[in-house]
Amino acid sequence: xxxxISLSVLLLSFTVLSxxxxxxxxxxxxxxxxxxxxxKKALAxxxxxxxxxxxxxxxxxxxxxxxxxIQLKEGEKDFYYVDPINLNExxxxxxxxxxxxxxxxxRMNRCEKAAPxxxxxxxxxxx
Numbered sequence: 001x002x003x004x005i006s007l008s009v010l011l012l013s014f015t016v017l018s019x020x021x022x023x024x025x026x027x028x029x030x031x032x033x034x035x036x037x038x039x040k041k042a043l044a045x046x047x048x049x050x051x052x053x054x055x056x057x058x059x060x061x062x063x064x065x066x067x068x069x070i071q072l073k074e075g076e077k078d079f080y081y082v083d084p085i086n087l088n089e090x091x092x093x094x095x096x097x098x099x100x101x102x103x104x105x106x107r108m109n110r111c112e113k114a115a116p117x118x119x120x121x122x123x124x125x126x127x
Contacts, residue, residue, distance in 0.1 A: 047123075052099040054125060057087075059094035066111035068092055070100060081114035088122065097125035 044054065055070040058081070069081040082102060091098060102117040109116060 047099045051101050052121070052123070053101070055098050055100050057091055057093060057096040057098060059092070064111065066114050069111075069114045070098070070117075082117040083110055083114035084119045085110075085116055086119050088119075091122055091124075099123045099125055 047054075053072055055072045058069045058071050060067060060069070066081075066083045068087050069083055071079050071081055074080050084100075084102065085105065099122070100119060101121040102119045105116040105118055107116055
């Protein structure tokens with residue numbers, strides 16, 4: 001009888017400790033996620049203060065379209081596209097997110113949807 005009670009107490013203790021440990025892990029994950037979000041916001045603010053714009057590389061194989069463009073956000077819902085004439089091979093991946101600085105070019109457009117630009121600096125946003 002005593003061993004059944006001891007076993008029950010042991011199982012109950014194990015269950016309680018498991019629940020507490022699980023709760024602590026959940027709180028740590030929430031804290032880490034919140035701090036990661038704050039760090040990303042701080043990085044974004046710093047990059048934009050340095051003159052970078054957040055963008056996304058877009059690939060197209062359509063006729064009469066630019067092969068690679070950079071999609072940039074204009075306002076809350078609208079986007080515009082630029083045609084980087086000097087896009088490095090390391091950045092030729094569809095949907096890759098980047099930080100970019102560029103100069104507009106006074107030359108004929110290579111495609112209808114995007115204005116030609118020369119990239120002066122570009123960095124991967126995921127790093």
